[in-house]
Amino acid sequence: MSNLISLNQIKRHYDVGGELVKALDGIDVSIKPNEYISIMGPSGSGKSTLMNIIGCLDTPTDGTYQFEGELVHEMDDDQLASIRNRKIGFVFQTFNLLPRSTALRNVEVPLIYSNTPKAERLEIARSSLISVGLGDRLDHKPNELSGGQRQRVAIARALVNTPSIILADEPTGNLDSKSGIEIMKILYDLYTKGNTIILVTHEKEIAKHANRIITIFDGKIKEDRANENMIKAL
Amino acid sequence: MFSLFFESVRIAVDSILSNKIRSFLTGLSIIIGILTVTLMGTLISGLDRGFEKSMDFLGKDVLSISRWEWFGGQDWWEVRNRPRIRLEYVDKIKNRSKYAEAVAPVMQRGASLSRGDLGARSQIFGTTTEYLKTTNYGVETGRFFTNGEDRSGARVALLGYDVAENLFPNEDPIGKNFKIDGIRFRVLGVMEKQGKFLGLFSFDTQVIIPSGATQRLFSRRGFLRISVKIPDDKIEESKDEIYGIMRQIRGLKPTEKDDFAVNQTVAFENIYNSIKFAIGGVGIFITILSLVVGGIGIMNIMFVSVKERTKEIGVRKAIGATKNMILTQFLMEATMICVIGGLIGLSFAYILSLVINQFFPSTMPIWLAITSISLSIFVGITAGLIPSYKAAGLDPIDALRYE
Numbered sequence: 001m002s003n004l005i006s007l008n009q010i011k012r013h014y015d016v017g018g019e020l021v022k023a024l025d026g027i028d029v030s031i032k033p034n035e036y037i038s039i040m041g042p043s044g045s046g047k048s049t050l051m052n053i054i055g056c057l058d059t060p061t062d063g064t065y066q067f068e069g070e071l072v073h074e075m076d077d078d079q080l081a082s083i084r085n086r087k088i089g090f091v092f093q094t095f096n097l098l099p100r101s102t103a104l105r106n107v108e109v110p111l112i113y114s115n116t117p118k119a120e121r122l123e124i125a126r127s128s129l130i131s132v133g134l135g136d137r138l139d140h141k142p143n144e145l146s147g148g149q150r151q152r153v154a155i156a157r158a159l160v161n162t163p164s165i166i167l168a169d170e171p172t173g174n175l176d177s178k179s180g181i182e183i184m185k186i187l188y189d190l191y192t193k194g195n196t197i198i199l200v201t202h203e204k205e206i207a208k209h210a211n212r213i214i215t216i217f218d219g220k221i222k223e224d225r226a227n228e229n230m231i232k233a234l
Numbered sequence: 235m236f237s238l239f240f241e242s243v244r245i246a247v248d249s250i251l252s253n254k255i256r257s258f259l260t261g262l263s264i265i266i267g268i269l270t271v272t273l274m275g276t277l278i279s280g281l282d283r284g285f286e287k288s289m290d291f292l293g294k295d296v297l298s299i300s301r302w303e304w305f306g307g308q309d310w311w312e313v314r315n316r317p318r319i320r321l322e323y324v325d326k327i328k329n330r331s332k333y334a335e336a337v338a339p340v341m342q343r344g345a346s347l348s349r350g351d352l353g354a355r356s357q358i359f360g361t362t363t364e365y366l367k368t369t370n371y372g373v374e375t376g377r378f379f380t381n382g383e384d385r386s387g388a389r390v391a392l393l394g395y396d397v398a399e400n401l402f403p404n405e406d407p408i409g410k411n412f413k414i415d416g417i418r419f420r421v422l423g424v425m426e427k428q429g430k431f432l433g434l435f436s437f438d439t440q441v442i443i444p445s446g447a448t449q450r451l452f453s454r455r456g457f458l459r460i461s462v463k464i465p466d467d468k469i470e471e472s473k474d475e476i477y478g479i480m481r482q483i484r485g486l487k488p489t490e491k492d493d494f495a496v497n498q499t500v501a502f503e504n505i506y507n508s509i510k511f512a513i514g515g516v517g518i519f520i521t522i523l524s525l526v527v528g529g530i531g532i533m534n535i536m537f538v539s540v541k542e543r544t545k546e547i548g549v550r551k552a553i554g555a556t557k558n559m560i561l562t563q564f565l566m567e568a569t570m571i572c573v574i575g576g577l578i579g580l581s582f583a584y585i586l587s588l589v590i591n592q593f594f595p596s597t598m599p600i601w602l603a604i605t606s607i608s609l610s611i612f613v614g615i616t617a618g619l620i621p622s623y624k625a626a627g628l629d630p631i632d633a634l635r636y637e
Contacts, residue, residue, distance in 0.1 A: 057552060057630045078556045085554020096549040096634070100248055112241045113554040121237075157553065 003066070004164060004196055005031040005054065010063035012049050012219075023049040024060070025219040031165075031198070036191045036230070038207035039200045041216035048169070050216060051200045055088055055167045056080045068164060085113050089158025093170035095150040097142040097157075103129060104138040107157045114161055128156040132186060148179030155186055165196045172206060184209050184233040209233060238559060242566035249539065249567050250574070260535045261575030263528030264613060267521050268579030268606045269586075272598065274517025275605075276587045278510055280596030285506055294499050295466035296368050297476055299323070300459040303495040304502065316493040319458045321445070323483055324362075327462065330479045333472035336367035336463040341448050343457065347441065349401045349412040356397055357440045358414060360448025368461035371437075376408040376423025384444035389451070391419040395427040396438035417451055419443065473498070525609065528575070529617040536568050536621035547625055548633030561626040568618025569611055576610030 012024040023046045031037060041047040052058035053065065056072060059080070065072040067083060075083070084090075097106045107125040116124065129138055132152040142150055151171060158166055168187065172180035188209065191197050201207050211230045215223040250257045298304075302313045321339055328337045341360035347353060359365075363381050366372060379390050391414070398407050398421075407421040428437045464472035473496060480494050540547070547560055555563075580603055590596045 052631055055552070057634075078558075081551065081554055081556040084552060090552050092552075092634075096545070096552070098546060098549065100252060109550070110553045112237055113550075113556075113559060115237065118237060161554075 002032075002069075003030045004033045004035075004068060005029070006064075006066045007054070008064045008066075010050075010053060010060045010065060012046075012053060012058065013061045022219050024053070027063070027216075027219075027221060029214065029221070029224070031196065033164075033196055034191070034194050035212055036188075036197045036210040037199065038210035038213045038227075039198065039216060040202065040204070040207045040213055041222075042202060045216045046219040047200055047202075047216045049219075051167060051169055051198070054165075054198060055090060056083045081113075085110055086161050087164045089155075089161070089163035089166040091151070091154050091158050091166065091168040091171045093173040095142070095147075095154045095174070097150060097153055099142055102139045102141055103134060103145065103153045103156075106142070106153055107160055110157060110161050124160050125156075128160050129153070131159070132156045146179070147175050148182050151175060151179070151183050152186065155183070159190075165198055166190060167198050167200075169200045170202070171199070172203075173201075180206075181233065184231075188233040205231075238562065239566075242563045243570070245563050246567040246570040250570060253539075256535060257571055257574075260531050261528070261571045261578070263524045263531055264572050264575030264610055265579040265582070267524035267528055267613075268576045268610060269583050270517055270524065271521040271609065272580055272583035272602055272606050273586060274513060274521070275602040276583065276596050276598040277590070277594070278514055278517075279599050279602070280587075280591070280594065281506075281510060281513075283597065284595040285503075295464050295469060296499070297462045297464060297473060298459050298497040299327075299462065299476065299480065300457075300495055300497060304497045317484070319460060319494065321449075321458065323480075324460055326483055327460065327476070327479055330482070331462070331472075331475055333464050333468055333475055334462050335465065336364040336461075338362050338364040338368050338461045339445055339458060340365065340461055341445060341458050343452060345415045345441075345452075347397065347401060347412060347414055348416075349410075352401050352403075354397060354400045354439070356394070356414075358448070358452075359440055359442045360445045360452070361442060362445050364463075365442065365461070368463045371426045371428060373423045374426045375406075376421070379422055379444050384446045387446040387450045388444060389417065389419045389447055390422045390444065392423045392425055392442040393421055394425050394436075394438040394440040394442075396436065397441055398424040414441065414443070415452070419447075469498075525613050528572075529613045532568050532571055532614065532617040533621060535571075536564060536618050537624070539567065540564060540621050540625040543625075544628065544633050544636040547628050548630050548636065551628070551630035552634060557626040560628075561622045564622035564625045565615060565618045568622070569614030572610040572614030572617070573607065576607050580606055 007027050007029045010024055010027040011022070014021040014023060027050060039047050039050060049058065053060055056067070060073055063073065067087065070083070072080070072083065098109065104122070104125055107128055108121055111121040111124060126138065129135060132155050134149060134152055134156065137145060137149060142153070145153065166187070171183050171187070175183065184206070187197055187199070197210070199206070199210055207213050208227060208229065208231045211227050213223070213225055213227050214221060299319060301316050301319055324337050324339045327334060331337075338361050343358050345356055345358045347356050362384055363378065366378055373392065374395065376392070378392060379388065383390055393401070393407060401407065401412050402410065407424060410421050411418050412421065413419065425438075425440075425442065462476060476496055477492070480496070481492065484493055486493065550560060584598055587596045587598045
């Protein structure tokens with residue numbers, strides 16, 4: 001199967017006050033469709049930077065990044081925005097919903113940016129919320145929802161443009177364990193339906209939900225292995 | 235693109251509504267600016283209309299020969315010692331001028347009118363039959379006096395519209411009698427309604443009587459001017475000719491200065507224009523000032539808004555907003571504050587113009603409303619540009635991390 005994502009000798013260096021910081025220093029990773037990958041590593045290891053680069057929020061200082069055959073490292077800001085909009089679904093640790101908008105409006109936003117007609121937009125947003133079990137919470141604002149519900153809204157938002165990958169950055173980090181299990185269930189469910197999921201976490205237990213675990217340390221890949229004992233959150 | 239536009243409007247409205255007081259205070263100077271500019275414009279355009287209406291019946295093609303200039307800066311002593319304008323000049327001008335189409339003396343004096351218990355103060359115009367040709371208004375009902383009535387000194391009169399209403403309420407005045415300074419006159423007709431001149435005084439309160447009767451019954455004192463109707467395509471030539479004839483009549487040597495004045499309504503226009511520009515100038519100054527201050531206020535508040543919503547900008551960028559989309563969103567917000575402020579200012583101005591119209595002619599033209607709203611949009615875009623660029627240029631990662 002051809003690669004969904006290939007990173008080749010990716011480097012990301014920062015100049016912080018005259019000192020060169022090598023956040024990523026030569027990363028090679030290929031990701032195939034319908035993989036469930038955990039990116040592990042302690043804080044400062046470079047896993048966030050890697051996630052930002054995979055998520056097209058950041059561009060590498062060196063190396064090549066192909067996303068479905070397109071050369072991401074050569075793209076300008078607007079092209080990157082378009083990739084983020086259509087191909088990547090973000091799920092953040094802090095949910096990052098728009099506080100003054102209802103759940104439905106939050107989920108609608110990516111569709112607005114992709115120029116989907118209004119009627120279709122509402123329909124997709126509604127069914128996406130129903131699919132994460134929030135059909136009865138469409139008109140609630142984030143502050144009227146629990147943490148778990150908020151994260152589910154964020155997942156619904158990530159799914160509306162049927163992205164190629166779902167990029168979840170510590171999705172359970174701000175949740176109680178019960179809500180955390182719910183979210184992991186949804187992610188597993190998405191995986192079984194054929195989605196590609198990249199989970200960034202520093203918790204081993206959470207990382208074990210994936211079928212492949214990549215460990216980053218000091219800007220380099222320390223380990224990249226298949227996870228035989230994948231936890232199937234059912 | 236459309237849905238994006240509406241989305242921007244929606245975000246802007248949400249944002250403004252969630253900061254009502256802040257938005258109102260920010261928009262206040264825009265409100266004041268737009269209020270000033272529309273109110274000034276309304277006043278000036280009202281003045282213009284009133285002025286044009288008033289100018290119409292004075293006639294641009296009428297020269298008025300009198301002792302002094304209407305709006306002259308002449309030395310008072312010099313003017314005071316000028317000889318009076320005499321009635322004989324009328325015939326002399328008529329005989330010598332080849333341009334003059336009509337020449338009418340106007341002997342003007344104040345008088346009190348009475349009829350039974352009713353009374354009024356009025357200006358009496360003693361003139362000849364040619365008077366009608368020197369004005370652009372005519373007889374509404376009845377008829378003007380004839381040359382015969384003029385020569386014979388008949389005590390007949392034409393009433394201004396208001397005079398007729400005052401002395402003959404709810405009745406036809408024609409053929410009825412009234413008194414001017416105690417002397418009985420018969421009403422021949424009523425003049426057309428003029429309205430107020432610049433809203434200040436009106437020719438509707440005048441009474442026109444034959445010059446014959448004027449000379450016989452009232453003292454010669456009073457103010458005499460001679461109205462000369464000239465062809466409107468030969469204004470300058472006619473004016474030169476009239477000056478020449480008057481100098482001849484007065485026997486002035488080439489070195490001597492004119493000891494009379496030939497006035498034209500243009501003089502009114504000049505003085506009017508200078509008043510208009512003064513009002514307009516002050517108005518524009520206040521407007522620009524408050525719009526600049528307002529614009530700075532909006533720029534300031536937009537910077538705050540961008541700062542406050544850095545995280546939101548990050549999220550929007552992460553889920554696919556391009557730079558232009560973020561730019562549009564914030565520009566829309568700045569513009570919206572201005573447009574809402576502009577609309578509030580405009581409504582206030584409209585209400586005020588209705589109130590002012592009770593005392594002074596004022597009408598708000600459509601173009602003014604459109605201009606003022608365009609002006610608010612312009613201020614909004616200008617003031618919003620730098621903060622919006624700042625928002626659009628934010629790095630998504632930094633913005634997402636911002637707390």
